Amino acid sequence: MINQDFLQTLATANGVSNLELDVLVLAMNGDSTTAIAQKLRVSEDAVRKRLSEVYRKFRILGNGPVKLTKLQQLLVSQYQQYLAENDAELPANSPSSRPQDVNPYQIWSGAPDVSAFYGRTEELATLEQWIVSDRCRIVALLGMGGIGKTYLSVKLARQIQSQFEYIIWQSLHHSPSIQDVLANFITALSYPEKIDLPAALDQRVSLLIKYLRENHCLLVLDAVEIVLDSSAAFWRYNNESEGYGILLRRLGEEQHQSCLLMTSIEKPREIALLESSTGFVRSLAVQGLKPEAAKKILQSKGLTGEQQWSELIQTYRGNPLALKIVATTIQDVFSSNVNEFLKYEFLAVSDMFREILDWQFKRLSNPEKEIMYYLARENNLVSVQNLQQAMQQLITTSELVMALESLGWRSLLEKVQSEDGDTSETLFSLQPVVKNYVSKLMALPKNDG
Ligand SMILES: Nc1ncnc2c1ncn2[C@@H]1O[C@H](COP(=O)(O)OP(=O)(O)OP(=O)(O)O)[C@@H](O)[C@H]1O
Ligand SMILES: [Mg+2]
Structure with missing residues (x-):
């Protein structure tokens, strides 16, 4: 049975x-729509509407x-997770016992289970240092899709949970x-406390910051890219999400004793x-897993042909x-053998x-796209000067520089520093999966309509 206060907090969150x-509470007890309508003295339609809202909000x-x-499964599993984390059963005969009675108070709705987590010891140590010792107010985990930002955020938050009175993990998906x-x-x-929320x-x-000053809280915002409107060259938020920018700026600039950990592509x-x-504001460019950790993923999928794993x-x-x-494709189509898969010399960019x-x-x-097309055609590393010469008909130098910067922010470029005597130069390229994707895009018939 789920503790009512826990349910209330989860619902609010x-x-x-x-x-x-x-x-919701009556439905969880097994009451029919008709029974709920009678008990709450509302129409059955209203009951259905409210329930569908609940489903929507819990996704x-x-x-x-x-x-x-x-929904029941979701709530029960979150409750069990909560109990396991706090290592204690809430006293069954004390209905008023609140999650807050157990330290720290946590909400993890939607956070993935990270029990199969490999590697990342250095990143975890660095991030712990930033948040716990250096008291950073904002730490951003940045990197391309699927690189492991969300997993890292959960693993980290769980690792340092004892340092906080409150942990709230919130996805923006x-x-x-x-x-x-x-x-x-x-x-x-x-x-x-029941408070009136200012409109x-x-x-x-300001009210949030007041709580962040009084308490030691770890807030996690996952998938911040969803609320960024970066189709515009200057990374404006759309009107709806302008507020997120204000939140980030104020949390970064004003004094408090909490931390916002965020992930974003x-x-x-x-x-x-x-x-x-x-x-007080730092970001970590999350890279791929080290070979040892990545191998564990292939192992967990039961792949063979181990000599070729490093190449993969x-x-x-x-x-x-x-x-x-x-790995799933290799399992399904190539009898789990990496050797067989690599013989085909193609790169599977699956639908997902x-x-x-x-x-x-x-x-x-447009300038960003042009650069991506150019890099997809190039087999060598390319300098800013190369790009400028090759693309002068298409984009101006200032567009080029701005686009290179924003492509970097979007985790789409690979950069290496070439050292030649006293001079050092940044060289750009695309990683194979991205290159393959852009090449395929260029091969498609242009559809301007
Ligand atoms: N350290 C890890 N150990 C094992 N598996 C991992 C690890 N990190 C990520 N994964 C696996 O990779 C998948 C993608 O990770 P995650 O969802 O954290 O990526 P992401 O960077 O948040 O992606 P997106 O930007 O699309 O949200 C996870 O579902 C998980 O299965
Ligand atoms: Mg994610």
């Missing part, structure tokens, strides 16, 4: 209103009664409004402006998602990975 929660997909089962996210944070941090954004941020402008390697890992730059996807790249590519400005 997911933006479920009290009216909706009433319906439960599907049809009919299956949804309730799915369903693009919640900034107002809702702030409301969730504030409600959780002020619980059980104005600035005041809401693209670097938000605020982070680029505020970050410094020794300051290097081709996909240790990207754990890409490796998992390609293509989706991520499609999403990223759509957001590029």
Whole structure:
């Protein structure tokens, strides 16, 4: 049985209103729609509407009664996870015992289970140092899709959880409004006190910062790229998400004793402006897994042909998602043998990975696209000067420089520093999977319509 207070907190964190929660509690007890309507003195239609809102807010997909089962499973598993983390059963005969009674108070709704987590010891140590010892106010984990940002954020937050009074993990995948996210944070941090939420954004941020000053909190925002509107050259937020920029700026600039840990494929402008390697705002470019850790993924998929594993890992730059996807193909089509797969000398960019790249590519400005096309055709590393000469008909030098910078922010370029005597130069290229994707794109008939 799920503790009512836990349910209430979880519901609040997911933006479920009290009216909706009433319906949820009865439905969880097995009451029919008719019975719930009678008990709450509302129409059956209203009951159905509220329940469907609850499903939407918990991101439960599907049809009919299956949804309730799915939601029950989700809630029970989160409750069990919560109990396991806090190493204690809430006293069964004390219904008023709140999650806060157990230190720290945590909300992990939507966070993946990271029990199969490999490698990343150095990253974890660095990040722990930044957050716990150096007291950074914002730490951004940046990197391309599937590289392992979300996993790393969860692993890290769990590793350092004892240092915080509150941990709230919030995904932005369903693009919640900034107002809702702030409301969730504030409600959780002020619980059980009932407070009036200010309507104005600035005041809401100020109230949140007040709690972040009084308490030691770790807030995690996952998938921040979803609320960035970076199709514009200057990385503006769309009006809806402008507030996220304000939140980042104020959390980075104002004094408090908490930390916002965020993950994003693209670097938000605020982070680029505020970050410094020794300051309170820092970012980590998350790279692929080291060979040893990446091998464990291939091992877990039961692949053979171990002599060739390093080649496979290097081709996909240790990207754990890409490796998992390609390992599945190798299992299904090549009898689990990496040798067999590599004989074909093609790079599988499966649908799942293509989706991520499609999403990223759509957001590029024209100069950025031109650079990507050029790099996809090149087999060598390319300098700024090479690019400028080759592309002068297409884009101006300032467009080129800006586009190179923003492509870097979007985790789409590989850069190496070439040292030649006293001079050092940055050289650019695309990693194989991205190159393969862009080449295929160029081979498609142009569709301007
Ligand atoms: N350290 C790790 N050990 C084992 N598996 C991992 C690790 N990191 C990531 N993975 C695997 O790779 C997948 C992708 O990781 P994750 O979701 O963290 O990537 P991401 O960078 O957040 O991607 P996106 O930008 O698309 O959200 C995970 O589902 C997980 O299976
Ligand atoms: Mg992620």
